[in-house]
Amino acid sequence: MFSKILIANRGEIACRVIETARRMGIKTVAVYSDADRHAMHVTLADEAVYIGEAPAKDSYLQGQKVIDAALKTNAQAIHPGYGFLSENAEFCRLCQTNNLTFIGPPVPAIEAMGSKSAAKAIMEKANVPLVPGYHGEDQSEALIKQHADAMGYPVLLKAAAGGGGKGMRQVWSEEEFSSALAAAKRESMAAFNDDVMLVEKYLTQPRHVEIQVFCDNFDNAVYLFERDCSVQRRHQKVIEEAPAPGLSEEVREQMGQAAIAAAKAIGYRGAGTVEFLYENDGSFYFMEMNTRLQVEHPVTEMITGQDLVEWQFRVASGETLPLQQDDLKINGHAFEARIYAEDPDQDFLPATGTLNFLKTPTENAHVRVDTGVRQGDDVSVYYDPMIAKLIVWDEDRSKALARLRGALKHYQIQGVTTNIDFLYNVASNDAFANADIDTSFIEKHQQSLFNEQSGDIESYLPLAATYVLLSQKRDNQALTSANDPYSPWHNNNAWRANEKNLHKFELNAMSERYDIEVEECREGEQQYYLVKCQGQTYDVQGQLLDDGLLVTVNGHRQQVVIAAQQHSFSIFTDLGAITFAKVVEDFNASDDNAGDAGLQAPMNGTLIATLVEVGDEVSKGQALMIMEAMKMEHTIVAPANGKVSEFYYQSGDMIDGGSALLAFDAE
Incomplete structure (x- = not known):
């Protein structure tokens, strides 16, 4: 077994690998860019080596710099994680040249699956079922279009060197073909420096089911069952689960054996994933093989009780597989939800910013959080906007789904727009609960998944108003500590001679402005507030907490978590995070640019x-x-x-x- 490894990656997967290595007594070396000098994976590793500027092409994709870091620190092996160099045959070859073990498959296996076209040809010879399509060397637009026309629309254009939805376009009619092909080629060239394309018949209601395979150097191979990854946006997975709901034992074994045949056809070693398109009639078709550990591997770990990273270490160091096929069993059900910095209401546009407030659900036997960020970290423009993976397990699907909904409600982030509310909507959708899913799930259920916060936001106005008032009092008291505490000029209680103690201000929430009036009242030693908004009056008592507010509104006592920024604050409610801002008019604002159509x-x-x-x-x-x-x-x-x-x-x-x-x- 290795005594020291280098992790050629960042974020949550680097932290995940470090966790297993530490448990096994293996020392770890991290690499980092300018943007990651203070990142979580850097602080968790035993050592860390700087490898370049923030853009990945200048750091994490610089194979020689990674090799140099491993040699400098006397690491014996390199774990590539996923993405970056994980499926780069030249990097794997470079590891071999420098007597470093690449914790992954051999060069020929990476090269065989690196081209979707070549992979299809290999799978065809291995009798693995294929989707009808063209994946030949002739890349003329006329020939590719000829095959698309012959198959009939819709068709799917895919980058031969691609993955993660890059260089992929659905084409629904002959008229769209040329522009879609040009866009797919352009995106493929930018992502992979390769614009070779293949075209396949587009199945309109398939499920995306993938098989986790593992092979060692002694001709042993097993499949650790399947994952359903059908809920996707932009061909990228959003929620994954294991096992796939409704899959019969017969089909499960057929898919598993097909996946093993695919792995053996290329002399595979280590962890890999064979992805299939599955139709409810039990038919399935090979889509691609990922020659690395998958993002969604935790759901497989949860239902099998196995640590797949440990398996990677053991196989790469020359050991046999820890278990054989008959030793593997499915236990319960697991979901993984990917927490992204993105705006689902703006076509999932990635978001950047600072994680000013970050509170995760409590981890236990049922809830796991794989992350590479902490409160105060930045979500950078340079890398994938994933914040974390939320994984839940229970003894059956319905119970696990209830766990997922509960955990999402306790995942609280402020400072960056996230997809948490969207994920909750998916987990709460009736069709999803009934496992009525396919790769068009999001498009089919747009109305219910993208609805704005449907509850009564106005019912939270008394809480927001009370928080504003109590925060002002707290800040005012802090100010008096450095001045005369008895000075009336530091009072912030709206006191006026012969008048009520009134505060009037406006709050902005969900693009709406609300007029607020708060009267401070007292009966003996008891202080309370009368909050007037939207024609209603609320009797409120409140107390600031370290992370929120303890408040009683018209006799209803509740405790809410609140995260404050400089000019706004978010209340985490059953509707999700509602952000309020106290309105301050800008009297210097100009209308000079009102007509600018830039x-x-x-x-x-x-x-x-x-x-x-x-x-x-x-x-x-x-x-x-x-x-x-x-x-x-x-x-x-x-x-x-x-x-x-x-x-x-x-x-x-x-x-x-x-x-x-x-x-x-x-x-």
Whole structure:
């Protein structure tokens, strides 16, 4: 067994690998970029080595720098995690050249599965079922389109070197084909430096079911059952579960044996995942094989009781598989929800910012949190916006789903827009509860999944008003500690001679303004507040806590968690996190730019291409330029019919979020 390994990754997967290594007595070396100098994985590792600037291409994707760090620290092996260099055959070869063990499959296996086209050919020879499609070497648009026309629409264009939904487009008609192919090729080239494409028949209601396989150097191979990953946005998984609901033992064994056949066909070693498209009639088709540990591996660990990272260490160090097929059993049910910094209501646009407040559900035998961030950390534009993975387990699916809903309610983040409320909506959806799922689940249930907070936000106004008043009093008392505590000029109780003690202000929540009036009252030693808003009067008593407010409203006592920022605060409620801001009018605001039709960058990113020329007449909705941010393309479209009079940036330029991108003259 290794005595020291280097982890060529960052974030939650680096922390996850460190956890197992520490339990096994293996020392760890982390690598980090400028953006990650104080990251969680850096502080958890025994050693850490700086490898470059923040962009991944200058640090985490620099294979030689990673190798140098391993040699410098006398590490014996490198765990690549997932993403970055994990499926890079050249990096694996570089490890071998430097006598470092690559904790993953051999070079030929990575190369065999690195091209989706080559993988299809290999699987066809191994009698693994395939989706009808074309994955040949001739990449002429005419030939690819000919195959698409012959299969019939819809079809799916996929980057041969791709993964994670990059370089992938659904094409629903012949008229869309050329533009979709160009976009898929462009995205594939940007992500993989390769624009070879394949086309497949697009199955309209399939489920995405994948099999976890493991192989050692002694011709032993097992499958650790399946995961259902059908709930996806942009072809990227959102919620995964194990085992797949409704899968018969017969089909499970058939898929497992097909996955083992796929692994053996390429001389596989270590952890891998064979992904299938599964139809409810029991038919299934090979989609691709991921030659690494998957993001969603924890659900497999929860239902099998096995540590897959430990298995990786043991196989890579030359040991046999810890268990054989007959030793493996399914126990209970598990879900994983991916907590992302993104805005589901804005087409899942990635978000950046600081995690000003972060409170996770309590971990126990039923709840697990895999994360690489802490309160105060930044979500950077340079890397994937995943904050954490929330994993739950119970003895059956319905109980595990109840665990998931409860845990999501106790996952509280402020400072960055997240998908937590969206995940809760998915977990609460009747169709999801009934396992009526396929890869179009989100599109089918948009109305229920993307609804705005449907509860009565106004019922939380008394809590918000009380928090504002008590916070002001607390801040005022802190101010008097450095001055005369008896000075009436430091009072903040709205006292007026012969008048009520009234506070009047406005609160902003969900783009609505609310007039608030609070009267301070006292009966003997008991102080209370009469809060008036929206035509209602509430009798309120409150007390500030370290992380929120203990409050009684009209006899209803409750305790809420509140996270405050400089100009706003969020109350974590049954509706999700509701953010309030005390309205301060800006009397210096100017209307000079009110008619400016210029467009702004949705977030920090890089300009990939401009699609029109200055002076061109364009139509409403026409694509004007393409930005890339956090591994995703974002198309900027014309807000109306008009003319582009100037572009402020050129291809390759880095752009700050909120910056004006171009000058646009609307008709």
